[in-house]
Amino acid sequence: MSDDALSGSKAPTARNFFSALQLDTRLLGMIGAFVVLCLVFNVFTDGRFLTPRNVFNLTIQTVSVAIMATGMVFIIVTRHIDLSVGSLLATVAAVMAVAQTDFLPNALGLELGHPMLWILSIVAGMVVGVIIGAFQGWMVGYLGIPAFIVTLGGLLVWRNAAWFITDGQTIGPLDETFTKIGGIGGTLGETWSWIFGVLAVAAAFALQFMSRKRKSSHGFPIKPLWAELTISGLIAASILGFVATLNAYDIPAARLKRIFAAAGETMPEGLTMGYGIPYSVLLLIAVAVAMTIVAQRTRLGRYIFATGGNPDAAELSGINTRFLTVKVFALMGGLCALAGAVAAARLGFSTNDIGTLDELRVIAAAVIGGTALSGGVGTIYGAILGALIMQSLQSGMAMVGVDAPLQNIVVGIVLVFAVFVDILYRKRTGD
């Protein structure tokens, strides 16, 4: 879609089928690795890995890390690192939990279940996240303290700040509406999922068509129409296939009965209903689209990549790289808050150990997704795919019955190996 508008080589003639499609070979490689991984696990689990139920669980388990990974791309692209995201998530989750269970009901007198509860607590979490992020960014950009040190300190500070906010207690149960963003508790249902899928396909087609029209109006070489249609077809098939899979995961009959009972109706005999797309996945999609637009279509994104590619050149071009650092870290803080909302809502509680080691998962996801630690290179979709690969690896091994220590050993090896393959790829393509 819009990625092709930037990265395609726009060769006027097609040598063969694949060069005419002008696909991003690195993206293809990642998707290929992911598909192979899924198929292997599917064989070893006797077909349990690729059931609608497991696909559903995989997606909701990935969301929190994937949301943060999109922000980590910008951090790493500007040649920084953020080790504090897991702890920041804990602090923000604690703020949101205390806000909705204690502060707002007691201080403002809002009844439990009041719709303002979940809205205000998410807003409070976002504000705290952005402020903490901006503060860390200010120390990196204006005080010149290396990001590694600032956020290593943050890792310790925010994990334990969270402890003080909650007095070390598990806070919950959380507001019922709030927990809907966690995953299984809040889904679109079959009909709306199909509507969403069709709209997404329409949007993909429209974007591709508009990009093509713009290019031809400038007289640039464009892809052959059949290539464009093939790509559109593939995108449409994957979107609709994804929706179909999530819709195929049926709500258990007992739960369905409760839902009908709550609505004061009796459930018709033999009725089945699928879950459909979880709200948390919708949130991730929204974040992914917004972050991709920022990366490719805004000055902020352009300056982030320019600064990562050559900080001196960016400075000489009049870019305020210090303030840019603050913005990037503030954005990361805001995304930690969103991820924290999803993580706490999924558990239904805010716990002390929420988000522990997430910083490593997030960095690994970004790096497996092709973000170069040397700066200047990285994509949002790559980071999300990286998060999905990490999560699949972890839960696939758990399903196969690999011992927990061995799981971590494998994840560690895969991380190093993935980066090595990426280095080889870059050398080969001169990218």
Next chain:
Amino acid sequence: MTTPLVEMKDICISFGGVHAVDHVSVDLYPGEVVGLLGHNGAGKSTLIKILSGAYKADSGEILIDGKPVTINSPRDARAENIETIYQTLALADNLDAASNLFLGRELTSAMGFVDDDAMEAETRKIMGKLNPNFKKFNAPVKALSGGQRQSVAIARAVYFNARILIMDEPTAALGVHETQMVAELIQELKKQGLGIFLISHDIHDVFQLCDRVAVMKNGQLVGSAKTTDVTDDDVLGMIILGKCPEGATPGPGALNDDTVLG
């Protein structure tokens, strides 16, 4: 005589006690090319970076069209139509030619989004004039040859209607053919009335391209002269010995004859 386009008066800057630029005054007239010469570390690049906004002078004054201006950042310099081609080219290697050309000055659509297609179209236009062989519009600039990278840097400087152009070693990384192209470009820009500061090590280049030379040594100005009034050897003497020949206007860094004779 007319008002100089640029006058840098009594500029000083030091780094940790070292006087990198020490009471230097130079000027530049419209349609003129002034060569800045000197050894490595003589302070030419530092002086020029003060004009381009990369450094801030400790003291001294910059006048443009006779009016004093304050240049605190590269943005200020660009606002005064001062464009610079740095020795390092200052390109973001991971971005394509158009993104580099418009870096910091992106064209945006009505909605405020960066308009890559419009920038590419403009880049194709200007590159068509500067370097018709340039074809790699969608590759990151690190995939380009030295000459192609140079033409991106030059295109960036001339695209935005510069009045004052600073070129730091513009031909250092170039082949014979490309050097010739830069020389032709300089002649063309001169005709359009731009003032150009040219930093170079190549005396031959300097005599071919420049109307005047200013020589620096140890952060001080040795002197300046019209290229028609001095010879290659005179200029070499200025660079190496700091000796100001007849026909040149001596500066504060000129070797006093008395000290030579003892």
